[in-house]
Amino acid sequence: MLNPSASAAPVGQDSPAPFTATPVRTSASKRIDSLRLLGGGRELVIEHAGQEYRLRLTRNDKLILTK
Template identity: 60%
Template sequence: MAPVVAAHPVAVAAAQAVKPVKRVSSAGLMDGGRELEIEHGGRIYRLRITQLNKLILTA
């Protein structure tokens, strides 16, 4: 009978944690606007599109 070998706990946790990263389009997120507010951890963050079409997130 072959001995039972336990997998390394870190390797098992890493294999279970692998999920595809969720992707959303900025156009869909902004819904035609150039600015939105995001509530996170009791704080409000502002995401906006700049004149150079870059995204800026500020607290």
């Protein structure tokens, strides 16, 4: 059984400051179907920060991203 006075601050002392949580982003991640992204093909070139990356669909229906 819990003792309600056990968590109280001792007499004459201030209680500790309450915990303040930092805000959390609630926006959902964007989602796109891989078949739509690939446009019916098996490979897509993505340019990011001046570099080219290839997103490939394998024979085993897996996605591989390579630089």
